[in-house]
Structures are given as C-alpha cells and as structure tokens.
Amino acid sequence: MTVAETDIPSLVQDIAFRARKSSLILANVDSDRKNKAILRLAELIEANVPALQEENQKDLDAGETAGLSSSMLNRLQLNEKRISSMVEGARQVAALPDPVGESLDTYNHPQGFTIEKVRVPIGVIGIIYESRPNVTVDCAILCLKSGNASILRGGKEAFHTNTALAKLVSQALDETGLPADAVQFIPTTDRAALNTLLKLNEQIQCIIPRGGEGLIRFVSENSTIPVIKHYDGICTVFVDKAADIAMAESIVVNAKTQYPSVCNAAENLLVHREVLEFHLPQIARGLAAKGVTLKADPEAAEVLESAGIDCEVATEEDWSTEYLDLTISIKVVDSVEEAMGFINKYGSSHSEAIVTADKDTAEAFLNGVDSSTVYWNVSTRFTDGFEFGLGAEIGISTDRLHARGPMGLRELCSYKYKVVGEGQIRG
Amino acid sequence: MTVAETDIPSLVQDIAFRARKSSLILANVDSDRKNKAILRLAELIEANVPALQEENQKDLDAGETAGLSSSMLNRLQLNEKRISSMVEGARQVAALPDPVGESLDTYNHPQGFTIEKVRVPIGVIGIIYESRPNVTVDCAILCLKSGNASILRGGKEAFHTNTALAKLVSQALDETGLPADAVQFIPTTDRAALNTLLKLNEQIQCIIPRGGEGLIRFVSENSTIPVIKHYDGICTVFVDKAADIAMAESIVVNAKTQYPSVCNAAENLLVHREVLEFHLPQIARGLAAKGVTLKADPEAAEVLESAGIDCEVATEEDWSTEYLDLTISIKVVDSVEEAMGFINKYGSSHSEAIVTADKDTAEAFLNGVDSSTVYWNVSTRFTDGFEFGLGAEIGISTDRLHARGPMGLRELCSYKYKVVGEGQIRG
Incomplete structure (x- = not known):
C-alpha cells in the first residue's frame, strides 16, 4: 500500500482514534474471547507458512539489494523455526492467566464504603520496532491478552512480511468477533507517520520501542506519550x-x-x-x-x-x-x-x-x-520473563517507572479504583 | 543568590550529579534516620515561623507590585495555618511505614534459586512547581521518606520563601547525618535551569510537575525524563x-x-x-x-x-x-x-x-x-491519598503508567529483583 505523503498525518490520526475507541471495548472483553482470537491467529499462521515465506523472500531480496549486513538479513528472516516459535508463543500466551480484573488491594474507608484497586489495561499501546517481523505477532498477542489496543509500526526492511502477518491478525480478530481496530498495523514506513504517532497523547497511552539504541533514543526524545524503554545491557x-x-x-x-x-x-x-x-x-x-x-x-x-x-x-x-x-x-x-x-x-x-x-x-x-x-x-x-515466571515478556525494561526488568502481561496493565458505597459524602 | 546565565547549565548538571550520588546512599539508609531528619525539619520550621513569614512577606510584596491575582497571592501566602499544616504533615509522614525494602513477590525457579521482587526508591526525582511554597517541604519529605533524592525547582513568585524553607531542609539533613545533597533546591528560577534539568535523564529518573496545565504541558513536551502528570479533573x-x-x-x-x-x-x-x-x-x-x-x-x-x-x-x-x-x-x-x-x-x-x-x-x-x-x-x-489510606500523597496522577490516581509513598518507589542461588547457570 502506498500512501501519499500529505495523507500520512490524517491516516495515523484516524488509526489512533479507532484504536482508542476499540480499547474501551477491549478492556471489558472476557478472557475466553481474547484467547480464541490468539489461538485462531496461531492456526492461521500455521496454515499460511508458504505465503508468509513468499512475502518474507521479497523483503530478503530487497535487503540484499540494499546491501543489508548479514546480521540484519538474519534478523529479517522468517524461517520455519521462527514461525513455529511464534505459533508456540501464541499458544503459551493464550494459556496464561488474564491479568485484567485482578483485585490488587481493598481499603475499607472509615465512613463505611470500600475502595478496591483493580488491574485494568493501559489503553492503547504503540509498538515501534525494527527488522524482526516476529515482533508483529508477539506484541499484538501480548497487548490483546492484556486488553490493550495496539498500533504496530515496523521497520521498512520487513514491510512485506509485517503486512502479511498483520493481515492474519486482522483475520483472526474478525473471525472471533473482536474489534478490527484492536490491533492495527501502520501501512507506511514513512518517518512522518512515526512523528505524528509519537504526539498523539490523547489517544495513545504508552509507547514501547523495540530495537537498537538509536531507535529508542529517537522515540524517547520525540514522544509526548510516556515511553517504556528497553535499552541494551552492559x-x-x-x-x-x-x-x-x-x-x-x-x-x-x-x-x-x-x-x-x-x-x-x-x-x-x-x-x-x-x-x-x-x-x-x-x-x-x-x-x-x-x-x-x-x-x-x-x-x-x-x-x-x-x-x-x-x-x-x-x-x-x-x-x-x-x-x-x-x-x-x-x-x-x-x-x-x-x-x-x-x-x-x-x-x-x-x-x-x-x-x-x-x-x-x-x-x-x-x-x-x-x-x-x-x-x-x-x-x-x-533475566528473562519466562525464567522469572511471568510466562511471556514484551521486553526487559531499563526504566524505573512502571515496569523494571522483565515485562510480562501484568506490566502491560495499569489499575483503577472502584469505590462502592451507600450515598457517602465528604464532610 | 544570583547565578550568571552562562553558569546555569553547569550549575544544574552539578546539582543532578550530586543528587544521583546521594540517591545511591539514601536508598539504603534505614527508616529511623530518615524519620529523624523529617522530625527535625518539623521542629526547625516551628522554631523559625517569624523568619519564614518575613521571607514570605518579601514574596507577597513583590507579587503585589507585579500585579498577581488575589488567588495567586493567596496560594503564595505562608500563614500560620499553612505552616502548622506543613509541620503536622511532616510528623504524619515520619509515622508512616517505610515503603523501601518491602517484599512484593517471590518466585522459586525450577533450578532451585529464588527470585525476590523488592520495593526500592526510584532514584532522583525532580519536582517542578509553581507558587505554593508548602510544596517545597511536602515534596522534600515524601521523597526523603521513600528513599529518593529530590531536586526542587519552585516558581519565581515564591523564591524567597522557598529558599528559606530549603535552608531548613538542609539544616535538618545535616544535623541528622544524611547526605546534604539528598534534597537540593535550584537557586535560580531562570528558565534555562529548567530546560537543562529536563534533559538530564542519566541522573534524574522521574519528573513530577505540580501546578497548572501550562506548566505540566511544558514539562511533558520538553522532558526526556519520564514525567508523572497530575492534570486537573473534569x-x-x-x-x-x-x-x-x-x-x-x-x-x-x-x-x-x-x-x-x-x-x-x-x-x-x-x-x-x-x-x-x-x-x-x-x-x-x-x-x-x-x-x-x-x-x-x-x-x-x-x-x-x-x-x-x-x-x-x-x-x-x-x-x-x-x-x-x-x-x-x-x-x-x-x-x-x-x-x-x-x-x-x-x-x-x-x-x-x-x-x-x-x-x-x-x-x-x-x-x-x-x-x-x-x-x-x-x-x-x-479521591485523595489520605482518604484512600495511603497516609499522604504527592498528587493525583492522571497518567496510566506507574501511578494512577492518588500517589503516595509506595507510588514514589520502583522495585528490583534479588536473585540468590548456589552457582546456577543457564543451560
């Protein structure tokens, strides 16, 4: 899909508005329906291996022509092992407990009402990543399971592969009756799209960059949306x-x-x-x-x-x-x-x-x-989400706020307070 | 204190370096010593009411000359009621349980070692506020109790009052043997100081703006450090x-x-x-x-x-x-x-x-x-930290990441994982 340059800001704004809208629905979808969509996606990936690899080959060919390093080409490759690890990962996430709705704390106010702290999704999460196409599926699934709408912006090197994977995600959502806008892939890798996205703090509540230091730095310096950074480890x-x-x-x-x-x-x-x-x-x-x-x-x-x-x-x-x-x-x-x-x-x-x-x-x-x-x-x-018993991880946060270290489904959530009383007012 | 404009960036950098250094010490100071400093500050404030009010009068006079609105002048005023509420607040915070070191979770790894999630301070917190001088004391105390070093940058309207209060904070730290740099007040209200501060993400881990929408927006848009926003409520x-x-x-x-x-x-x-x-x-x-x-x-x-x-x-x-x-x-x-x-x-x-x-x-x-x-x-x-049983609050977060709603001592903390074994390696 080619998008005229002038349309990019409005395209991205529209994606973000629809993501916000669907996030309000997704926040209250039960676990069963979310799991069905994730399991359906696993099936669809398995049923489409040759087609996915065909798209991947286009990216690999273009990468070779463009003179990408062998390690870049390696990251780009969607071989059978990586595909089955994506599928296995999806099934593992479907089997994990749903973090949404978990009661975190209860306080009984002296005036006789109760205050309950409950885990809820963050809202809309923007994932900005580079050449690994498996991120498309891994992040879509983790966000979906934790009740968050996601906006995925992959690197240009993997554009064909990402587009093909994103189509399967949409199909899985559609077939299981979840909002189509719950996971959206940005259909252009123009930098203008990223620049627009990073300023939409009314619609998007969190940005997670996945990639090298340059990308993370660019995102943190240009985003008005809170960013959870996953810098490398020394x-x-x-x-x-x-x-x-x-x-x-x-x-x-x-x-x-x-x-x-x-x-x-x-x-x-x-x-x-x-x-x-x-x-x-x-x-x-x-x-x-x-x-x-x-x-x-x-x-x-x-x-x-x-x-x-x-x-x-x-x-x-x-x-x-x-x-x-x-x-x-x-x-x-x-x-x-x-x-x-x-x-x-x-x-x-x-x-x-x-x-x-x-x-x-x-x-x-x-x-x-x-x-x-x-x-x-x-x-x-x-140091790893699986090793720490989180069941899965979206990355390892090097920040101190919100999530620190391995970041699993719970760390993809926020919380809210539910207060229930019988007419109490403040004196 | 007047600071030459060219010196401002290096002045602020130096403050931040010293804050970071002292935060590593403060993270492991026991509750007793932190409480002693807080209680000593309460005493010092009580013993210095006339001097504080004299400094406050300078700000009020300057404010009147500058044509501040009556509500601005009201916020600026440090009357006896506000002073005793500051002192009472300090004693209440000293009496609260220390959030640092609390064990949040333990996981036994199949290979026989344990992973414990422990609450730790965030590190260095920058507080950017406007005309209310009580914020100087309230925030210094909450950060200190939660083991965080703080850098306070108040508004120019309250500069004399803030400087006098900050001096008492330093005296309390000094007399109880805590690092003098654990709480630092920026001795200039030049915008250049704020602009420098907001980019020091190596030294400062969190920025909390306290004030009107304009201030919060400016801080969020210009900070490369994670910001916890406390917007107003509709x-x-x-x-x-x-x-x-x-x-x-x-x-x-x-x-x-x-x-x-x-x-x-x-x-x-x-x-x-x-x-x-x-x-x-x-x-x-x-x-x-x-x-x-x-x-x-x-x-x-x-x-x-x-x-x-x-x-x-x-x-x-x-x-x-x-x-x-x-x-x-x-x-x-x-x-x-x-x-x-x-x-x-x-x-x-x-x-x-x-x-x-x-x-x-x-x-x-x-x-x-x-x-x-x-x-x-x-x-x-x-909706209030005291009403929610948090004992105190630094504000009410309107963000979804890290803290949402009333933000008390626990929300001023991060966590770390402590892993203890007997030579386990990953296979």
Whole structure:
C-alpha cells in the first residue's frame, strides 16, 4: 500500500482514534474471547507458512539489494523455526492467566464504603520496532491478552512480511468477533507517520520501542506519550575475594558465552585484587576455551601474561561497551564498594552478579547495585520473563517507572479504583 | 543568590550529579534516620515561623507590585495555618511505614534459586512547581521518606520563601547525618535551569510537575525524563434513572460545592432522561441554594425553566471545562452507555460517579468508565491519598503508567529483583 505523503498525518490520526475507541471495548472483553482470537491467529499462521515465506523472500531480496549486513538479513528472516516459535508463543500466551480484573488491594474507608484497586489495561499501546517481523505477532498477542489496543509500526526492511502477518491478525480478530481496530498495523514506513504517532497523547497511552539504541533514543526524545524503554545491557560479574573458584569460572563463562548477543550476557568482569593471581587465570582459560577475546586493565593484563594467556589492553570506553559478542572487559577492584561504584557508573542498570561465599558482602552488593536484577551466585543470563515466571515478556525494561526488568502481561496493565458505597459524602 | 546565565547549565548538571550520588546512599539508609531528619525539619520550621513569614512577606510584596491575582497571592501566602499544616504533615509522614525494602513477590525457579521482587526508591526525582511554597517541604519529605533524592525547582513568585524553607531542609539533613545533597533546591528560577534539568535523564529518573496545565504541558513536551502528570479533573456525576433522589441531590451537591476549587470536584452533571423532570429540579434547587450557576443543555434548560430555576445555556466547550468554581454543566442522556461515552470523550479520566440503585447499571459504569477512580453512590470528593489510606500523597496522577490516581509513598518507589542461588547457570 502506498500512501501519499500529505495523507500520512490524517491516516495515523484516524488509526489512533479507532484504536482508542476499540480499547474501551477491549478492556471489558472476557478472557475466553481474547484467547480464541490468539489461538485462531496461531492456526492461521500455521496454515499460511508458504505465503508468509513468499512475502518474507521479497523483503530478503530487497535487503540484499540494499546491501543489508548479514546480521540484519538474519534478523529479517522468517524461517520455519521462527514461525513455529511464534505459533508456540501464541499458544503459551493464550494459556496464561488474564491479568485484567485482578483485585490488587481493598481499603475499607472509615465512613463505611470500600475502595478496591483493580488491574485494568493501559489503553492503547504503540509498538515501534525494527527488522524482526516476529515482533508483529508477539506484541499484538501480548497487548490483546492484556486488553490493550495496539498500533504496530515496523521497520521498512520487513514491510512485506509485517503486512502479511498483520493481515492474519486482522483475520483472526474478525473471525472471533473482536474489534478490527484492536490491533492495527501502520501501512507506511514513512518517518512522518512515526512523528505524528509519537504526539498523539490523547489517544495513545504508552509507547514501547523495540530495537537498537538509536531507535529508542529517537522515540524517547520525540514522544509526548510516556515511553517504556528497553535499552541494551552492559552487565557485570564481580568475582569477590570469597568466591569459590569453580563457581566463579562457571558463572562467568556462562554469563559471557552461553548466548553472547543478548542483553543479559556479561560484558565486564571485575576481580577482587586479593584473588586476582589465583582466580583470574583459571577463569580466563575457561573464557579463552570458548573463543572469548579478553580486554584487561594493566594489572589484570600482567597476571594474564605471566600465565601465558593472550589479552588486549582495555580502554576507558570498553567499560561501557556492549560487545554482544565473544569479548569481555576485565578490571581489578579492591572491594565490593569499588565494584558497586564501577557498576553504577559504567553499567546500564540491567543485570549484575556477585560470586562470593560471604553473606555480608553479597547483601551489600544486592542492596547497593542500582540494577533491575542483582544476582548472588547465579548467572546474569536468567533475566528473562519466562525464567522469572511471568510466562511471556514484551521486553526487559531499563526504566524505573512502571515496569523494571522483565515485562510480562501484568506490566502491560495499569489499575483503577472502584469505590462502592451507600450515598457517602465528604464532610 | 544570583547565578550568571552562562553558569546555569553547569550549575544544574552539578546539582543532578550530586543528587544521583546521594540517591545511591539514601536508598539504603534505614527508616529511623530518615524519620529523624523529617522530625527535625518539623521542629526547625516551628522554631523559625517569624523568619519564614518575613521571607514570605518579601514574596507577597513583590507579587503585589507585579500585579498577581488575589488567588495567586493567596496560594503564595505562608500563614500560620499553612505552616502548622506543613509541620503536622511532616510528623504524619515520619509515622508512616517505610515503603523501601518491602517484599512484593517471590518466585522459586525450577533450578532451585529464588527470585525476590523488592520495593526500592526510584532514584532522583525532580519536582517542578509553581507558587505554593508548602510544596517545597511536602515534596522534600515524601521523597526523603521513600528513599529518593529530590531536586526542587519552585516558581519565581515564591523564591524567597522557598529558599528559606530549603535552608531548613538542609539544616535538618545535616544535623541528622544524611547526605546534604539528598534534597537540593535550584537557586535560580531562570528558565534555562529548567530546560537543562529536563534533559538530564542519566541522573534524574522521574519528573513530577505540580501546578497548572501550562506548566505540566511544558514539562511533558520538553522532558526526556519520564514525567508523572497530575492534570486537573473534569469530573462527572451521572444520575441514573434508578437513582434515589435524595442520595442524588446529596452526592451532586457535595461533589460540586464542598470544595469547588479542587480537582476531584464535579464539573458535569448527567441526568437520565427518564427521571429528568422529577430529579433535576430538586438537585438543581440544592445546587442553587449553595450559589451554583447552572449551565444546561436545551432539554435540561426547559425543565429547569418550567420549574422556575435560573440557568444558562451550556455550550460544547462547557463539557470539557474545569470551572474550579461554583458552576456546573448539565446534560441529559438516554442511557448509561451514553453517559460513559460522554465521560470518556469530555472528561479527564480523573473521578466519576454514578448514582443508581441498579447493580447491573452500576457495574457497567464502573467497568466502562475509563477513569482512575469510579464511584457508585459515593461523592467524587474522596479521591485523595489520605482518604484512600495511603497516609499522604504527592498528587493525583492522571497518567496510566506507574501511578494512577492518588500517589503516595509506595507510588514514589520502583522495585528490583534479588536473585540468590548456589552457582546456577543457564543451560
């Protein structure tokens, strides 16, 4: 679909008005109907694999012509594994409890009436994402289940795939009698559409950008609608002087290498000076065996070199670099206080771990590190909605307001107060 | 204190850096020390009433010279009643339970470690306010109690009073051994300071504007830091066909007249057509007896005129006007659905009430009205942190994210996950 440039603001406004209207209906639709729509979508995706892949191929061809990097092309690809994981994800979300209507608190007012705090949807959520087409389905489903209308604005690279997926979403809504406007896909990737969208704070209550730092920054700086940010993770593991050496090696290697391209992978390793000579070589050998490049401060570098382990020299910039790759920065510290100061300065407040047998040191770390998730003797790799028992996640918030850390269905909700009395007035 | 214009950005940056640093300390200060500082501040205010009033007089004199309206001058005034209410408020907050450290949830991971969700402060909160000097003390105390560092930026009209109050806050912090930077007052009202402040999203985690719509709009549109908005209330009472007439009169009169200048006062009255001729005259006489000006749609106006009650004709604009005064708009509706549609269109999602004896109609209203607080047979005037059992409030949020409705100490907090294990790694 091509949209004339001059029509874009009114097109987007119209989408937002209809989303707002449908959100008021959707807020009171029962779980059963929402689940039916989600399960129907799963069926429709399964029944349309060849057609989806055909559309996806158009995007892949265009991407190759445009000279996209291989990692970009990889993200763009909708292969069978990704399709079945989308379908499986949909069925899992349908099986989760509905967060809407849950009673959160009750207060009995001295004048004899009751005040109940009840979970309700946020309203209309705008999802701004880049090249991964599975986001279209994942986010549509999570918003639908939590009773929110959604407006999806995907990246231009995946436009054909997204359009095809969005058509199936509409069909599923239609066939199960839900408002067609409950999930809307913006049929243009013109920047003007995004710029209009980000200012519609009367109709849209929340914006969630999903993608790289550039996108998130653009959205936060230009939106007058509240944004929940999911920045990447600069995560640190601190090996304390009271660390068990085998546990330290195992946790550091896991946090760095088990899945290096995700946000909860470790980027920095801090080692307490008192155990530097003993612990660092063993940990470093574990990392090197997995192909990790080591970037060390001068003192750590000396220890590594004496032990015959290759390393590079770390720069100031490395401490706040998210490699998303098999590289780690290593620094020596004198105390848990110094470790915490380092993390609070250079980290991204995402996930950090301490390895220690000392309870007091661990508690100081858990309290003093200002990150959404803090680990004692556990790998940082567990920061994830599924691992935290949320059943699903729309992302991992790096904000402090509303949702912090893994964000599931409950975090896609707000609340309201219902007050019931018998004519009480304020004196 | 005068600050050269060129120094303002670096002055504000320095304040924010120091606030961030002190917030990391304050997050782990025990309740006892925070309460001591709050109680000491109450004492200091009591001991300095003449000096405070002298500074306040300077602001009042300047305000009069500048031609401020009488309501502005009234807001500016720090009379004895307001001072003792500030002091009493401080003692009440000191007596409240500390929200920090409260365990919100625990999840046992299948691999044998535990994930605990714990309440923690947000971090650094910027309060942007206008002419009421009591905000300086009220907000400083609420932020302190909830473990947040605060940066206060008051309006120029109250600059002398605010500066004097801020000095007492610093003295209280100092005398009780808390970081001096835990509460900082911006020593200039130059707009450049505000513009700098609103972009410091690395140091400041939340902005709360307290004041009129213009201020809130300016702050939301210019801040790259998440903002919690406290817009005013366009609240509606709906008198259903199944309403008890005496209860309807009592609730409407209370909601409109008990304190008309506050956000939870009613501005609109909707009456079901089936009871219009019977109910409206009695309610209108009750309102008129309190001096309320009635603005009615043509049908309601006819009924009022036949009953010999004066009224004006309501315009479209009136439905979304917050009078904050003894004026009410009256409209006839055919059903609860029409009432809900009206409220969701013209209201500000603050507080709305239905008066009815019909349970189904009431439930439709409580579910379908998209406001932070919905009342069945209770006056809208109860939307308030104290009335809701929160013990105190920093305001009434009109946002959906994070806090909605009355915002107390808990709503001034975020949370973090503490994960404790024995070496678990992700497979």
